[in-house]
Amino acid sequence: MMSFVLLAEQVLNGLQFGVMLFLMAAGLTLIFGVMGLINLAHGSLYMLGAFAAASVAAATGSFLLALLAALVAAALAGAVVEMAIIRRLYDRDHLDQVLATFALILIFSEGTRWAFGSFPLYLDIPPALAGPVRLPGGIDYPLYRLALIGAGLLIALGLDLMINHTRIGIRIRAGENDREMTAALGIDISRLYTLIFALGAALAGLAGALVGAIQSVQVGMGEPVLILAFVVIVIGGIGSIRGAFLGALLVGLTDTLGGIFLPEALKLVTDPASAKAVGASLASMAIYILMGAILIWRPTGLFGSRA
Amino acid sequence: MKLGRFLMTAAFAAMAGAAGAEVKVGMITTLSGGGAGLGIDVRDGFLLAIQQSGRSDIELVVEDDQQKPEIAVQLADKMVQSDHVDLMTGIIWSNLAMAVVPSVTAQEMFYLSPNAGPSALAGAGCSKFYFNVAWQNDALHEAAGAYANGAGYANAFILAPNYPAGKDALTGFKRTFTGKLAGEIYTELGQTDYAAEIAQIRASGADSVYFFLPGGMGISFLKQYADSGVGLPLVGPAFSFDQNILQAVGDAALGVVNTSQWSKDLDNDANKAFVASFQEAYGRLPSLYASQGFDTANLMLSALAKAEPSDKAAFQAALEAADFASTRGKFAFGPNHHPVQDIYARRVVKEGDIYTNETVGTVLTDHGDAYAADCKM
């Protein structure tokens, strides 16, 4: 039987995965909500953040500077790409957007490989956050992952405050609702769009750097996360930050716990060997099944209003 | 139309020394995407050997398979139908080898594998035209099981990705390991977060962990494992500890024991010369894969010195003799054209700023593979 400690640890893992997914999904959903743009190259900005962080950490040895570099590099890249290419796509159909951002993935991925070489880069967690801590209930849990959960929750809270209680937030919400109205209010639409795109990019870059410290910093690292982020915002409802948050936690928990419990559950009905194999196959499909179920129930996602 | 291709071929011909090629070698390997590092090392090792041979009549056609089996099959067709190569080599991944090798050898073309060694090609699916110069896939895992016995581990937790090579890996380990298993899990291919698995390891009561997670998966696992504070001894095959990956793992890999048929400190003349010249030519330490590319080229050169590839029987005999100075010291082929060789245990150390491996001992001596008996040529 599964002990309480193991279960609690897995729930924490699912949460940590979920909040990092949220950082990716928040940018995607914001960009779609305001500009109506589907951005496949969002994963490339995640990768860019990780590479920027790894380079700066190698040069300076400072993790904080590395995070800052990730934020700046991704935001800058986002702003440049938005001004050069993306803004030509706002009034195009989704098909053109998909194609153009697919082309951007090719350029970013192979461009990064050209600039940084084909081998993974080194990025480690800062010494102050290294190693496990003992939580109440006797759970040994890596401090860095706790910090990730904390950072993710703080950013989620900050985003929510920003959108609901600041001037920029009012503009963003105005942009979501009515483009002409926003322009009539004297808001510079194209600057607002660049800003939002850069903000989304920065969040993705930050996620890349934070996660890069415990994973492999390599070309293509953004793509699996991108697709999961899509699942998240489809579940949450496109355009909704709160939906993205809930969706991210659901996906994070389902993916983590499914991998543990499905093989265990199958052991009750079949022999251990095939339970292991079938369970692993099913676990990799669990979040898509979750997505399908939610769509049958609510076709526009949990918090979605528009289709 | 073919200018680019011509330039590339010409460049390699020039590197090899001159024009007027008499032997044409087709190399299909991975040069782009996440797995490019392995292909680049194999290619560089191979080129170095040809350069050192001073032979001006060998032309190498290199193509990038993008780690996609469909592309590899297409390139193999091209090399046979359009380039008219005399023999082929280069494939890194088992799934690509399974897609390409059977049809290439069915056309009586020699294929020398510098990396992949799937069991299907070692047993009933063996061929007189197929030679594996690296290892049968199971070999390093079998050595790891043997090492774990010697180190006194009695209760191991083992994990590998849920795909055929992952299953072969755990099968190989279990073939030699005599202790109990505290747990056995298959992870997702390409998985980047191992928190859930590490939690299971912590709760399992194991005394050691064996893992096979090639490429980026291994980097992620090692970093997360080191940070988790679980602290049980790790054993793995060399694939997660090659020269290029170690730099990305850093301190998290220090002290970990891994099994390999090659190490840069192996004490033989061929190896010393290889390591020095590779470093001089490319400005980096050679990896396991580079040594395999280098050995593959030298095997080929030794056979070319005795026979033409068009004389099938004579060339096959010349390859079987394995009459070359391997960077591994002794090297011979078993009856199924797979290596019979020593497998070593290495430990990750830091030399100056560079993470690398030092040999700690020989685990298996003159080790063949479990499939040779099924091979009928």
Next chain:
Amino acid sequence: MSREGLVNLAVVLSVVLLPFAAHVMGETYWVTLATRAAILALAGVGLNIALGQGGLVSLGHAVFFGIGGYSMGILAYHAQTYTPLVESLGLPGTNLMPLIWLVAATIAALAALLIGALSLRTSGVYFIMITLAFGQMFYFFALSWPTYGGEDGLSIYVRNRFPGMNTLVPIQFYWIVVAVLLLALLFSDRLERSSFGLALAAARQVPARVEAVGLDPQRLKLVAFVLSAAVTGLAGALFADLNRFVSPTMFSWHTSGEIMVFVIIGGVGRLMGPVVGAVVFVLLEYLLGGISEYWQIAFGILLLLIVLFARGGLIGLIAGRGKAHG
């Protein structure tokens, strides 16, 4: 004949004549490349039914391509090993191409019915993301499903049979592929002109009007999606036969992206768009790939330029913007 008509005729003639010339000149590899282009074109013709005629931006067509591939792989594997496909029924595999095609198209269509019924509850960007996510689901399933090779894929050592032809001879296999491609083009053309096609076009542009005459626009789109998947599934079976090999890569979302890429390069909604696009894609891959290992950067830039500045695709550039886009 309109300019697009002339272009179409020229495309058909080159598709038939150029590979034949290569064959006569002994350039066998060009025949193989042409076969690859024709099969990818067929997959594109399939996608174009959903994309061009139905306005459905599916980023999950790799599912049907992969299903076609695995239908061939599994049937041929059982035929080759003389093992029954379904043990309890004693149902055997087969290596007969027409039968394999039938199975491939049918299973792809059934999968499309299921995926479509679910995905078409939504539209726009939801539809794109959901089809993408379903694609990933199949990809992961194929990777971790051990029975037919998992990640290693499945090799079929001998190409399947077609009565009266020697499929192992590249040019003969090419003729089979081209015949299927031309039939599919004919089908796609007829479909567009049929009353169903007209209703579908209306459902894409002004759904309200279709509803007003008592038709269900969602149902029309679902039928288009299913037909589209059947053609792409057929292409998958042929692709597997070309390579004599199937692997989960066929299911990967890059495959979906690539099929979409050459439909766009050629021209969305244009009859010959997928053919031109696939030929250009295969040529670029071959030529650029020979120049540099970083060829995908150049390819990405080219693609970007086409999307931004050549909106009717290559056919649109040559034949003028005869038809509305999307």
